[in-house]
Amino acid sequence: MSTTRIPFVDLQAQYRPIRDEIRQALDRVLDSTNFILGEEVARFERDFAEYLGAKHCVALNSGTSALHLALIALGVKEGDEVITTPHSFIAPAEAISYTGARPVFVDIETATFNLDISKIRAAITRKTKAIMPVHLYGQPVDMVRLMEVAREYCVPVIEDAAQAHGAECLIKGDRWKKVGTFGDIGCFSFYPTKNLGACGEGGAVVTDSQIIFEKIRTLRNHGQKDRRYYHPFIGYNYRMTAFQGAVLGVKLKRLDAWVAARRSRAALYDEGLRDLPLKIPKRAENLRGAYHQYVVRTEDREGLMKYLGERGIETGVYYPLPIPLQDAYRHMGYKKGDFPSAETCAKECLSLPIYPELAESDIRYVCSGIRDWARSK
Ligand SMILES: Cc1ncc(COP(=O)(O)O)c(C=O)c1O
Structure with a gap:
């Protein structure tokens, strides 16, 4: 047996050099006694949207919540179909199932581990309400090609970028665009081991649509829109805590x-x-x-x-x-x-x-x- 040990992940090594800054951020939250959403989360939302090149970001309590609210915002419901991948963490399929819709699994390419785009057309039916590709392992799905298919059939796209913060696809010329910003909605997880990880659970959606943005912001907070304790529709408690917003703000810079x-x-x-x-x-x-x-x-x-x-x-x-x-x-x-x-x-x-x-x-x-x-x- 070897005395060498190379761990699969090493969050201690990540934490050590940023320990003081993280602790200051956490202290700030403690001193403010503002524990849910608030300025720490709002700042992170602005910064993360800017980092990705998206117009809006809504911070949530997990990547799974992000996928769930993205589907609801697009009106996906019982009887609908959503195309996704069979090779992934289970969350995208689960989120589809939460809405009562049916996940339609399209096989992957072995070379990329991602959805085989050439097989998507054959899976689209009148019931298809969204395509949910997963950028697995941080390897981008070729979003330029996938969006061509989606546009041809007018099917909205929800990108599961839970593992892919910072991954990019080349668009015209030499311009690169970050994944999560190609489809109608991009979903991210900040599970601690992710490329951008919180000190606990966290997630976010990004979108360029003002309507989707407002809908998801309302859904994450019990359906409260403009006035507290007035609920135009049934929502969820999917809010991000201020501690996570503060921690993510420190890490996003890196x-x-x-x-x-x-x-x-x-x-x-x-x-x-x-x-x-x-x-x-x-x-x-x-x-x-x-x-x-x-x-x-x-x-x-x-x-x-x-x-x-x-x-x-x-x-x-x-x-x-x-x-x-x-x-x-x-x-x-x-x-x-x-x-x-x-x-x-x-x-x-x-x-x-x-x-x-x-x-x-x-x-x-x-x-x-x-x-x-x-x-x-
Ligand atoms: C591809 C993928 N989608 C969604 C999720 C769900 O994210 P979370 O654990 O933050 O709910 C994960 C998390 O592991 C994931 O890997």
């Missing part, structure tokens, strides 16, 4: 540098894993990932995981079973073989450690571990 550090670490992995019997993430000229995760594929996933584990390298499997094959969705009647690419990825994907503070020497150690594993086979 997000660009953190995303750049993730990219440079991903490039080191690309280089170190080249020519191995292992599929590494696809890079496209027009997409810039945010590398929430660095995910490789191999048929001997369990063997590689064990081999690296014995060398003190933590890895993870995101996600081991496609959503339609989960017991939670058994009632929909899907069976093995319905989503060949998602099933392959669920069997073969392995996430390696990646975070801004991960040392280059650690990446070299992981790569040499993988080289040794390949040689030992």
Whole structure:
């Protein structure tokens, strides 16, 4: 057994250099005794919208709430259909189910782990009320291509960018645009391990639509619009706490540098894993990932995981079973073989450690571990 330990995530390493600033921000909230929404959250909303290049942001208590309110704001309800991916954390499918609508799963591309855009047209019916792509692992869906399909059928798009703060797609010329700002609504999670993580739960929606913005702002606060204790419709308690707004404000200033550090670490992995019997993430000229995760594929996933584990390298499997094959969705009647690419990825994907503070020497150690594993086979 090795004495080296490379954790899969290391939030301590992120916290150490910003400890004082975080504590000052938390103190500010304590001193204000203004614990819910308020100026800390409003400031973060302005800053996050500006960071992304969106007109509006509504801060919420989780990414799941963001997806849920986005669907309600678009009027999605029982009997409707929403197209989404079978290979993801379950939240997007759950949010669709909360509304009574039916998730329609379209298989992914194994090379990108994301929705296969060429298969979306065939899944659109008169009942389709939205398309919900997920920028999984921080790898952007090609939103320029996806929006062409959505516009052709006049179907609104909700982007699940929970894992993709800072990921970008190339639009005209040399202009890059951040994911979450292509569709009608972009949804983000600030779960602590995300590229931008709170010290607790958090989420947000962004939109350019004044109408959607006002609707979601009202929905997050029990349906109260202009006057307190007057409720034009039934809403939710999905508000962000001031502590999270304050913490996120501190971290947002570092997000660009953190995303750049993730990219440079991903490039080191690309280089170190080249020519191995292992599929590494696809890079496209027009997409810039945010590398929430660095995910490789191999048929001997369990063997590689064990081999690296014995060398003190933590890895993870995101996600081991496609959503339609989960017991939670058994009632929909899907069976093995319905989503060949998602099933392959669920069997073969392995996430390696990646975070801004991960040392280059650690990446070299992981790569040499993988080289040794390949040689030992
Ligand atoms: C792709 C994706 N969508 C949605 C969510 C839900 O976010 P939250 O945990 O903040 O509710 C997550 C969180 O893990 C996620 O990874």
